[in-house]
Amino acid sequence: MLEDTTAIVTGASQGIGREIATTLADRGAAVSLAARSDGIYETADKIDHDRVLPVETDVTDEQSVESSIKETVAEFGRLDCIVNNAGIAGPTKPIEEVTRSEWEKTQSVNVTGAFLMVKHAATHLRESDRGRIVNIASISGKRPLENRTPYTASKMAVIGLTRTLAFELGEDDITVNAVCPGATKGPRIQDVIERQAEQLDVSYEEAKRQVFTDDVALGRLTESEDVAEMVAFLASEQGRNVTAQDLNVDAGTVWY
Template structure:
């Protein structure tokens, strides 16, 4: 028996480094999984790999009608929607605020923040029809402080925190729990490849050596926490924020040589 037998999970950005990890893990735990992404080729390939309890649906998270279609696809394919994972996100090319153009600002907030808002809005009626469920919004450790040259991304993820808390207050009486995960530097193409219009990747600015746990995270680190938060084991947890960063935000772990 899997933890998610007879449940349906919709994962946005489901073909990416973290998203595909989440999709595979939910599927392995018995869930029906809807892989929602703009990358149809990779989405169909992943759904075919997993088999009958997986479907791909094209989703532009900035488009309200696209969201409505994705939720409808989940209910038509599997009968209900029980879990929404708002995982889709993009980063801006690094630049100081004074050199950040309005189009970049709008694009990052549209995908990271408005996309999350539209996802919650579209999923809630379906989650109510399923008599409850869980939403997890994937934010970032950048939403817990400032990061130079990443103003649009930082602002979008800070706002996701407030959106999550508001949704948790509004939806708790409907037995819909809403929580946030804040990954640190996780080894995926998102970290290791430059954003569109950039020449450097986020990983170029980080070394894990000072972390309390001196390594980069891997998608499975985030996935394990996600499975817990969306399971019945977390039935009394809502409006909470979980940081998974190997101690990045704690400050440097100083080393001393043995005498």
């Protein structure tokens, strides 16, 4: 249970981020919901207790990140856990067609956003007796994914960031882990499958099968609830000795 934990979840306006935020809240955590979209207010409405704070945040803007963390600490008096979930899929196209702006935007949200959150949360996490950082990476950060160079490179960077921070912050008893979801049901992956279908010139179902489920041990997509449960475990006392890990939640797609 997480009754004495204050967490901030980025990208909490929809999808996996919303599921993570509501799951942590269900376990008793006070939760700050950080995202650019006003969907954070919808997420807040799904949380039963009143220890919830929607904070409009752009993770690529350092001033916005710093302000959101200060607001969270002012509201709840502490910060114990950050979940770096904010991310974008980036373009689906051959490398020759990827623009520099597309590359930089993908890195800015997926990597720099996590860096900025940790930079401004670290002091508070060091003061906590249960400091936790959970970065949402992807199995795409471990294996090739055709026509997704900006995204896969960004998720590899998130894994590297995770491992480095685990050793930098470990002396203050802060755990740092990455959760690597497989293809997870929702609007984002639906859009990716549609674009892959266009690239491969096949149907939606065929692209889904070829790219995402053919080589999955359980033959299915991941559910956002599965990812949220792993995050809740890592945020809890039960996860106190798990750190510097990148943990797959992918129905059996990647074995490393």
